[in-house]
Amino acid sequence: xxxxxxxxxxxxxxxxxxxxxxxxxxxxxxxxxxxxxxxxxxxxxxxxxxxxxxxxxxxxxxxxxxxxxxxxxxxxxxxxxxxxxxxxxxxxxxxxxxx
Numbered sequence: 001x002x003x004x005x006x007x008x009x010x011x012x013x014x015x016x017x018x019x020x021x022x023x024x025x026x027x028x029x030x031x032x033x034x035x036x037x038x039x040x041x042x043x044x045x046x047x048x049x050x051x052x053x054x055x056x057x058x059x060x061x062x063x064x065x066x067x068x069x070x071x072x073x074x075x076x077x078x079x080x081x082x083x084x085x086x087x088x089x090x091x092x093x094x095x096x097x098x099x
Contacts, residue, residue: 006053013049017042 017038024037079089 006056009049009052013045017045 020041021034021038024034028034028037
């Protein structure tokens with residue numbers, strides 16, 4: 001993901017909850033009904049926003065791990081190319097890189 005949509009996600013969730021709250025207050029005269037609607041909507045919106053941040057964090061972690069792996073592989077290949085072909089270092093490096 002190239003842009004950080006965290007602020008917009010939170011803003012959209014709070015806006016949706018505000019609209020639902022206003023609609024519930026206008027629709028239901030009983031405060032317990034309004035509370036039930038707001039609680040249900042808040043639970044769903046909170047779950048969706050939380051899932052967004054969880055997926056975003058996991059994606060960032062995966063990208064960082066892949067970058068680290070690529071750097072380690074590049075360093076291993078660099079060591080293997082500088083070592084003598086018959087040396088134990090070169091053989092171990094080539095086994096570490098894989099097929």
